[in-house]
Amino acid sequence: MKEVKVASVLEVFDDLNELSNDVQQLMEKAIEARKQAYAPYSNFQVGAALLMENNEIVIGSNQENASYPSGLCAERTAIYYAGARFPKIRILKMAISAGSKMKLSEKPIPPCGACRQAIAEYEIKQQFPIEIYFMGETGKVAKSASLKNLLPFLFDNSVL
């Protein structure tokens, strides 16, 4: 038997102003997208914004459905649109802001497991890390330099 250990590193910033201008602007886009989310069932709104290598910004927000499992998270809405709109352009950064309409979310809220798997696919496809920044509505911002920090032992196409 041998033990396999994986270390994950996150950087945590006290607030948005500590980040570079391009990331602040990207997070502002994620916040705007969050406010437009269609989340009448959970009242939990999420916005995501992707910075593409051609400087385009692609946004997404969660889209819910009366048939609950038919809804889609903000991160996958955004990354699938980026894949469709700019199939050959690398995704450099992703900013995410999330919060409930019922209470103020003041701590960083990471993407769910299914979104991590979807983001992993694109990081592998482009063979270049995607920086991921995530926050609540206000307060600290966490940065992961690559999706790999958020999803160790991921399932990938090498086993297919």
Ligand code: THU
């Ligand atoms: N949601 C996201 O958009 N991203 C996540 O990473 C986690 C959850 C959405 C899905 C659903 O519309 C609502 O938040 C509550 O789960």
